[in-house]
Amino acid sequence: MTKPRVLISDKMDPNAERLLREGGCDVDVITGETPEQLIARIGDYDGLAIRSSTKVTKEIIDAAKNLKVIGRAGIGVDNVDIPYASAKGVVVMNTPFGNSITTAEHAIAMMFALARQIPEANAQTQQGLWPKNGFMGIEVTGKTLGLIGAGNIGSIVASRALGLRMKVVAFDPFLSPERAVELGIEKVELDDLLARADFITLHTPLTDQTRNILSRENLAKTKKGVRIVNCARGGLIDEAALKDALDSGQVAGAALDVFQTEPAKESPLFGTPGFICTPHLGASTNEAQVNVALQVAEQIADFLVNGGVTNALNMPSLSAEEAPKLKPYMALAQRLGSLVGQLTTGSLARISIHTEGAAAELNAKPIVAAVLAGFLRTQSDTVNMVNAPFLAKERGLEVREVKTEKAGDYHTLIRVSVKTDSGERSVAGTLFSNSEPRLVELFGIKVEAELDGPMMYIVNEDAPGFIGRIGTLLGENAINIGTFNLGRREAGGEAVLLLSVDEPVPAAVVEKARALPGVKRVMALGF
Ligand SMILES: NC(=O)C1=CN([C@@H]2O[C@H](COP(=O)(O)OP(=O)(O)OC[C@H]3O[C@@H](n4cnc5c(N)ncnc54)[C@H](O)[C@@H]3O)[C@@H](O)[C@H]2O)C=CC1
């Protein structure tokens, strides 16, 4: 088997390359390329490992014909077009905890640097000025720190600040009152934070809600002489308004690790008294870089080699232990989805995925994604488990999940029901020997079949002589039957025949089968 190929396109700790190789991948480390160079190169790779320099745009994803996974060695994924990657079926992963302590420590370092004006005092001292009287600082003890965003990094900053005997208030709409109590901080509204904080630190992702959260208007609401630290993302603060607020003294100091445009080679803020900055160094410690490199490499290799999914932003997680157990279920789910997709006509309103018995004990998300992938792949070749849930949503398809832990006739069962304008119908399947996917029911008729390769589906009136006629027709057209699976509602009622054949059944033969007496429906199927 050829090894999956991974490209590391940003500077990363060498452990990433080592671990990817040990995990069974071929690796190239080619950093600092232009977008055009990356577009020309990316087509060969199954995996892409990045930090923040590589911008994974639509153009790059379009050029990446084999790409299955993008791994971000870090937290923020605003440099990846996730909706487009999802639409193209590419998994996007990050490493959500590896650099949080380091980034929190950078925010605390920036806070102290502002409180004691360390960068400027250092510069002047080294110029020989010995500026003993020009740098009166402030203590942080007893001061109020306002956190905007109290997730992983914000909480670590809070714990360090509490250790420094600061009072901590936080604005975060998703912070529960219980979690605030647990952290020892006060949950407040943004205006309250702006009015009370002596220091403000930002720790949110850049989203439509957080963009410009420290706008000109909000900066005007801050306590006079506030000091502001941003080690999250440029774009959270209006930089022009910040410059004015520093000039007017409304803001006594500002420390930015991140800028609206990076690399920030020029900015109106440069040279402003009270302003200090670092070039996006929040995550730059040996410890954090080893952490994120190891994590991203492990996650990418696990996904490409074993099918394990960890920390994916656009796909349900699936541990390497779960993956082998779920694999036959996903194959069954995909085939049932494909079967209903091929047999369903008319507009579809709802698809329900019901797991029963042993199947109900499993993580349902990958099973649901596999049913949707099988179903939607009958409409488009580019559908996979990553983009199927997004496409289903885009197409307005209602997806329901139902679990029944008690086993019925089978120890494990997946039932897929579809509701169309002509009613609700379902197919169901089980695993034989815990690993072999098998259809056991088709639209209310018990029929056992492996859904594998080319098949023919026939609904007819149950009457003597029909099987001979269909066998003759296929024989006359040199179509070899592999398996023959028959079911019926009742004697003399509607019967269903599922044949596996060695070659896809040509349309002309399907037409001839339709013309046989008693035949109601014929379709060539493929799995
Ligand atoms: N400077 C650097 O090198 C680094 C920067 N970062 C940045 O730090 C950010 C935060 O990282 P984590 O704490 O790990 O993320 P997280 O996801 O654990 O926390 C983000 C918090 O922001 C909150 N939030 C979301 N929308 C909000 C809103 N409208 N107003 C207020 N709060 C809101 C969330 O509820 C969450 O609690 C990342 O998104 C990344 O952009 C992360 C690592 C390194």
Ligand SMILES: O=C(O)CCC(=O)C(=O)O
């Ligand atoms: O990789 C880096 O240096 C930046 C880290 C970062 O911004 C993040 O993890 O969100």
